[in-house]
Amino acid sequence: MSTPGQAATTPRVTRNDETHEYEIRIGDDVAGIAGYHDQPGRILFTHTEIDPAFGGQGLGSVLAHAALDDAVSRGLTIVPYCPFIQAYLRKHPDFAGTVDWPEATPPRAD
Template sequence: RNDKFHRYELHVGGELAVISQFLDRPGHIDFTHTETKPGFTGQGLAKVLAHFALDDVVASGKRIIPHCPYIAAYLKKHEGYGQDVDWPLEKP
């Protein structure tokens, strides 16, 4: 977790491979964007980072807001986080 840049980071061989941006809100971590850097796609690294980041939020006692499409899709595929998620309202 890199609070200076408001993101979770996964490094491979000293290189930044995946980031997941967030906004730190009272009682919540709002995930806004996840990105895998060129050269690291297709290796499942975003899943590794998502799992770590979500577990970290839950352990901190905060709730998850998944505005990021990748984090939202991860949450829908992986059980165990449901009680810790506040789904954003859909736009009309």
């Protein structure tokens, strides 16, 4: 059973295929994003941002976990160019079998 106001403060992560971003929302506010590029069978994570107004709440980790879980559930290989996603993956080896570590700089969005 939820308490009043809980739904408004519970982080919710969704994939926005139009903008190529996973969004973490608190209520109606976008608290942060994880940008990505699609390739056949792969997802390239390029950057992660949390709005400073929502900093210090662990939302980056919530966002990273949800985005990576979604990628794995869709059968995609994770290619982490984003330093935050790289750090998250190093701390969470349960994703190790689905990661292809990049050796070059991230591709440019055109």
